[in-house]
Amino acid sequence: FNDIWAITGIPVSTLDDHDQDYHITGSGGIALVASVGGEVKKQGRVKVGDLVTIYSGQNDILSPTVGLDPMFADFSIQGYQGPDGSHQQFMVAQVPQVHVKPQDASLEAAGSYVLNLGTIYRALFTTLRIEPGKTLFVEGAATGTGLEALKSARNNGLQVTGMVSNNDRAEYIRGLGATGVINRKDSRYANAFTKVPADPQQWAEWEGKGEAILADYRAQNNGKLADYVVSHAGELSFPRSFQMLEENGVLTFYGASSGYHFTFMGKKGMRSPQEMFEKGSLRAGEAVLIYYGVDTLEDGIVDAVGLEAIESAREMGARIVVATYTDAQKE
Ligand SMILES: NC(=O)c1ccc[n+]([C@@H]2O[C@H](COP(=O)([O-])OP(=O)(O)OC[C@H]3O[C@@H](n4cnc5c(N)ncnc54)[C@H](OP(=O)(O)O)[C@@H]3O)[C@@H](O)[C@H]2O)c1
16 A cells, blocks of 8 residues: 555655655565674674565654654655655664564565554554453454454454445355455445435435445344444445444554545443543643633534543643634634
8 A cells, every 4th residue: 555655646646745756655574684783783683684574664762752653753754754665675674673584474464564464453452452252343354454353352352243345255254254244345335335425414324334334243243232343444444443342442553545534423321521632541741632611501602522632631731632613713
């Protein structure tokens, strides 16, 4: 995906992200170490001649926040956000990107697993914090990250239902232990995979079009919807996957293959802004963007939840930016 998106310049041109007039694609790979810097030499973990696996995530390795979470320290993907990817003879890597090649993996496998598994590790264990005995629904379960999510969740004692687009893939994932399958090309789901319409008059009809999918999911999962959802296929699948959530269910997403305009229908229930900030692990000093004025009193100015969000974020020591819809709200 990174290569295709970088080459086509869709949805954004990678050349706008850096100031070079070339872009070499390739996010991660297998490499032979040709040269090392002085500090790397002193440390001794990596030496010239080593056959290594390269992870494509780069960051500001001297940042104080790097130990907390490397993704918060100017994180970027080499070969996509940065211009110097792995499809060249010599590439410069930061030493934390360099890992011992797993002995039992082929060169191809050793050069391609890290970003997939890193993404899935983060989705399942850092974000969802999956627990055995629960249920998970994952898009694109027969390939790439979806397949890794299926395997990892199964290995950790979850019951997994995967979405795929044909019967061969359905059989394949059943063979890997999927409890249920949703074939998104099933004729009964025709016209179901769309964004939620903007017009509220059409919301009930849109929800109704998902009933067959939900019924099929429930039939394969003891009558219940999903405790966890992993979504990555973008705007056409996200709203239905969100609809798949059981009460108190949690969804995580990365990627947006079919487009970035994410819509979803709310579910019953309410959480305070403070609970949501805690769920998002907000820490003092971190930045929060609050949209104020989403739901106001008749005066069009007072947004009670917006005010509570600002107050909670302030109490938690966040740096706050508020986006308002009108100047009166700003005042
Ligand atoms: N690979 C990584 O490490 C990584 C890391 C971060 C983000 N991402 C992003 O995550 C997304 C998936 O990456 P991947 O490597 O897993 O790709 P992949 O191996 O190509 O798998 C994606 C699968 O999604 C399904 N799909 C495609 N269009 C769909 C749609 N409209 N509705 C529902 N399902 C659809 C397809 O399966 P079926 O046809 O069987 O349904 C396809 O095989 C991409 O946007 C990618 O940029 C990937």
